[in-house]
Amino acid sequence: MNSYQTLSAYYDRFTDDVGYEQWAEFFVALFAREGVEPKLVLDLACGTGSLTRLLAQRGYDMIGVDASPEMLMQAMQNTFDCEPRPLFLNQRMEQLDLYGTVDVCLCCLDSVNYVTEPAVLQKAFDRVHLFLEPKTGLFVFDINTPEKFARIDGNSYVREDEDVFCVWQAAVEDGLCAYQFDIFERDGDAWTRAQETHEERIYTIPELIAMLEKAGFSEIKTYGDQSFSPVQGGEDRVYITARKRD
Incomplete structure (x- = not known):
């Protein structure tokens, strides 16, 4: 059970080596590389809001979504001084329900792996596709690899x-x-x-690409860990991007 009922209080203390600043800079560079200038960004499975906060400080309007109310309480505390304040919603990925579309959806720190039922992950991809801005919407996520x-x-x-x-x-x-x-x-x-x-769950890249295509995504790309190099094999983490071109 991935509830974070206990870990939420300690999560930031035990993940101080994650390097959220590097993640934020990587995403800013990725946006430029993909030719998108997002105003509204969704941080899906935002956890305690560490990345949400850094992107808000870089000028993006942020929405944070997470299934754990305990993690969202931490996120609200971590972003209390952001202006404008991010909007936080307590939702599961496959039940994503926004008030409108977003320009970019990020889903980080192997949160996709935490969706252990492939059918449920397919529903989550469907919901992300639904709430991305038509023609320009960008979906970015990472996975822990089988290796x-x-x-x-x-x-x-x-x-x-x-x-x-x-x-x-x-x-x-x-x-x-x-x-x-x-x-x-x-x-x-x-x-x-x-x-x-x-x-x-251990997902392979071909499995995920097939799910993204089924959800309606196109222009699917894969990158090595926080780089724009092709996946070589053997990486611990890879990134996948996909576009909504309705």
């Missing part, structure tokens, strides 16, 4: 901060990667323990 899942299978990882200790394990089986999180937090002289399990 990455093979590399982390069976491994354990540790992150720690002051008075908080997190250990997580990855296990791949039947096309799914399960992450078991154990979070320990100091409470006076004792420690409290919380557990949470997340799952990601």
Whole structure:
């Protein structure tokens, strides 16, 4: 269950190595490369709003959508000083329902992998296509590759901060990667323990391209991790862009 009920309070503390500034700069360069000048940008599966905030600071009107109310509470706190304030909506990807169209939809940090049912992901792509601006709309997302899942299978990882200790394990089986999180937090002289399990599905690029085409997207491109180089194979993360050319 990918609820983030427990992890939401610690997420930013344990992802301080993500490099959101580099992500934001990459997307600005990507917009220029694709010839789009977006005014309204959707951050789909926005999490705690770290990227939403950085793009808002660069002048984009932002909408953040996430299925986790706990993550959205963090996002609202993280963007309280943005002007204009981003609009946040508590929605699942496959139930995306906006008030109008957006110029660009971003879906980052392997959020697509978190949609573990292919039929549900197809519905999500359909909804993104529906709410993108006709003729110019751009959809951008990244995935964890099958190669990455093979590399982390069976491994354990540790992150720690002051008075908080997190250990997580990855296990791949039947096309799914399960992450078991154990979070320990100091409470006076004792420690409290919380557990949470997340799952990601392993998708191949051809599978995703077929889904995008079925949703009506065209001009589908793939890039290596935060680069404009062709996918060589072996990358941990790749980016996919698609256009709405209705």
